[in-house]
Amino acid sequence: MLTIDNLHVSVEGKPILNGINLNVRAGEVHAIMGPNGSGKSTLSSVIAGNEAYEVTKGDIIYKNENIIELAAEERAQKGIFMSFQYPVEIPGITVTNFIKTAINSNLRARNEEKMPANIMLKKIREKAELLEIDSKFLSRSLNEGFSGGEKKRNEIFQMAMLEPSLSILDETDSGLDIDALKIVANGVNKLKNKNNAVILITHYQRLLDHIVPDYVHVLHEGRIVKSGGKELAHELEEKGYDWIK
Amino acid sequence: MIGSNKKTTMPLADKLVSSFLAFELDIDIQSPVHNIRTDAIKKFEKLGFPHRKLEAWKYTSLNKLLKEDYTLFSKKKNVLDFKNVKDFFLDNTESYKLIFVDGFFDSFLSQTSHEKVDVCIMSAALSKAKYTSIIKKYFNKSIEKGDSLSQLNTAFSKEGAYIHVPKNIILEKPIEIIHFATGNESALMLQPRNLIVLEEGAQAEIIESHQSLTDNPIFTNSVSEIFVSKNAHLDYYKIQNDRLSSSLIDNTYISQERDSNSKIHTFSFGGKLTRNNLNYYQKGSYINSTMKGITIIDDKQLVDHHTLVDHANPNCESHQDYKGIYSGSSTGVFNGKIVVDKIAQKTNAFQKNNNILLNDKSTINSKPQLEIFADDVKCSHGCTIGQLDQDALFYLRARGIPKKEAEALLTYAFANNVLESVNIPALKSKIKKIIANKLGVEIGFDL
Numbered sequence A: 001m002l003t004i005d006n007l008h009v010s011v012e013g014k015p016i017l018n019g020i021n022l023n024v025r026a027g028e029v030h031a032i033m034g035p036n037g038s039g040k041s042t043l044s045s046v047i048a049g050n051e052a053y054e055v056t057k058g059d060i061i062y063k064n065e066n067i068i069e070l071a072a073e074e075r076a077q078k079g080i081f082m083s084f085q086y087p088v089e090i091p092g093i094t095v096t097n098f099i100k101t102a103i104n105s106n107l108r109a110r111n112e113e114k115m116p117a118n119i120m121l122k123k124i125r126e127k128a129e130l131l132e133i134d135s136k137f138l139s140r141s142l143n144e145g146f147s148g149g150e151k152k153r154n155e156i157f158q159m160a161m162l163e164p165s166l167s168i169l170d171e172t173d174s175g176l177d178i179d180a181l182k183i184v185a186n187g188v189n190k191l192k193n194k195n196n197a198v199i200l201i202t203h204y205q206r207l208l209d210h211i212v213p214d215y216v217h218v219l220h221e222g223r224i225v226k227s228g229g230k231e232l233a234h235e236l237e238e239k240g241y242d243w244i245k
Numbered sequence B: 001m002i003g004s005n006k007k008t009t010m011p012l013a014d015k016l017v018s019s020f021l022a023f024e025l026d027i028d029i030q031s032p033v034h035n036i037r038t039d040a041i042k043k044f045e046k047l048g049f050p051h052r053k054l055e056a057w058k059y060t061s062l063n064k065l066l067k068e069d070y071t072l073f074s075k076k077k078n079v080l081d082f083k084n085v086k087d088f089f090l091d092n093t094e095s096y097k098l099i100f101v102d103g104f105f106d107s108f109l110s111q112t113s114h115e116k117v118d119v120c121i122m123s124a125a126l127s128k129a130k131y132t133s134i135i136k137k138y139f140n141k142s143i144e145k146g147d148s149l150s151q152l153n154t155a156f157s158k159e160g161a162y163i164h165v166p167k168n169i170i171l172e173k174p175i176e177i178i179h180f181a182t183g184n185e186s187a188l189m190l191q192p193r194n195l196i197v198l199e200e201g202a203q204a205e206i207i208e209s210h211q212s213l214t215d216n217p218i219f220t221n222s223v224s225e226i227f228v229s230k231n232a233h234l235d236y237y238k239i240q241n242d243r244l245s246s247s248l249i250d251n252t253y254i255s256q257e258r259d260s261n262s263k264i265h266t267f268s269f270g271g272k273l274t275r276n277n278l279n280y281y282q283k284g285s286y287i288n289s290t291m292k293g294i295t296i297i298d299d300k301q302l303v304d305h306h307t308l309v310d311h312a313n314p315n316c317e318s319h320q321d322y323k324g325i326y327s328g329s330s331t332g333v334f335n336g337k338i339v340v341d342k343i344a345q346k347t348n349a350f351q352k353n354n355n356i357l358l359n360d361k362s363t364i365n366s367k368p369q370l371e372i373f374a375d376d377v378k379c380s381h382g383c384t385i386g387q388l389d390q391d392a393l394f395y396l397r398a399r400g401i402p403k404k405e406a407e408a409l410l411t412y413a414f415a416n417n418v419l420e421s422v423n424i425p426a427l428k429s430k431i432k433k434i435i436a437n438k439l440g441v442e443i444g445f446d447l
């Protein structure tokens, strides 16, 4: 589904990613761990198409297509979703209307009809229930004044609504309390199937207890310095990063 | 200069002054108004058109506008077919209508009233005996004496909306005032004059627009005098969405008495040059004066908002909230003057002017001007100038919303709170449509 080949990325002339290689197949869950500032969020943003970062070298192949030149919205329309580490507050747009607009934009990009209002409503209700989100919450301005945990839950709600092929969850677990973590992880697991894939970025084993990864990668100074199975995460939890740097 | 065939047209100011006598002879008018006009043309002759050396006109030059050779009074009465102009009216909404075409009243398109309320025309009010007492009491009473454009309008005041809502009458439907220009003349100057009086406890909603139907230059110098008596309530909406060949100077004077409430929304989306001089005079206590605006312009458009609130009495409020979105090489001006007299204790005066520049060729000049002589007052003003939030833009795009629409959504969200206080549903959706159109997207803003 996703092949990243020798990806180099800079921001304002400063190199941040220095030759990333990664291969994610449909049905897989990959975890990416690594110390603060190692480039995890940069990698997610670049896959999602953030123009603030400059790709200086390398390719990102998604579903057999090089997406390097595609705009963020085109990537989203093709099924790439990123749950933001820091979701942006947007006063004046409600959660419900935002998600409606997003879904209909995606449909239109595929030359499909708008989703009828009643089906949209039903879907919103269903997914809100899955993530135990109060309906009052949905009529509030997008992320405005949301608690850290509420923001993350709202990200996964959007993921549930958009049903992407590739989801990149950037520290979705941070900010969640223990109960919320279970709800969100359960939501992600329910959405998981053999046709989609998930990249989890996290600092903690506890998320990986709920969403079990097939592969774990360690990012350090813009390179993947070690890859392994789910046991690698346990090892990191015990020993920290020093031994692999 | 060999080969130069420069046209020597008379300067517009001279042309106006010299046509005054003929104009006066031509119309049927009461003598008190005759004196007011004669006085006004003298004042205009002395003052001339405003120029950039005046502080209040520093950013807005009329030079180009004044170079056209305008016809001052359209001769032919043009007939408009409703089906060709129905887009300029409210959809599916019962309303009174005062429609003017090239300066003439159009009785076919209009829907007036003389029952309980007077929703009719200035030419009648200025000439018929039954209106004399109201005209004597209100006409030209609130005009800024040193404002040459208002004086000019007074000198030629002849036609426009005349609305009188008697005591405790609440209008059950809004009044639409539209001034059309059809292009009968190669260039036309229009000077509508409106008088609106709400007596004690009266309530009215009014929507006003100036709409050119031609690419010929149109220059409108409009004056509205509005009197809002004790306990009365006025909601006034100005829709400025005209063609790039048209320019408008709107001089609006509102005098409020105690316990009254008046709100003016100004939506400025079109026109080449638009200058709004909006003046509020508070003549009693416990008055609420609200002015809100959304400006969205591009190309070489200019919109200049000059507001004045004269807090002359204690315990009053004023609220100003103007949002501006500028692209192309457009120019915005906001100058908000608040005067709080010595006796106007416990005044609450708030002013906000927030702007987004969508590129680096557009400009905004924003200036609060506070003159506060009382000590127990709450005054605040805030002006911001920024760009669209790039992180927010990426967030929307990362969910599959195309860039142009994401920008439109953010822009709309930015201006949204001004729209929230529009109380006429058909008007609100009309403005949303204009905004979507202006921002080049087809989405509806059901945010």
Ligand SMILES: Nc1ncnc2c1ncn2[C@@H]1O[C@H](COP(=O)(O)OP(=O)(O)OP(=O)(O)O)[C@@H](O)[C@H]1O
Residues within 6 Å of the ligand: A011, A012, A016, A034, A035, A036, A037, A038, A039, A040, A041, A042, A043, A052, A085
């Ligand atoms: N827009 C930017 N401008 C300048 N520097 C940036 C920018 N974005 C990221 N960086 C720098 O790039 C490096 C990697 O940042 P990134 O956010 O990708 O790290 P991370 O691995 O996600 O860290 P954390 O675990 O703290 O979330 C950091 O040194 C950061 O300061």
Ligand SMILES: [Mg+2]
Residues within 6 Å of the ligand: A040, A041, A042, A085, A170, A171
């Ligand atoms: Mg990060």
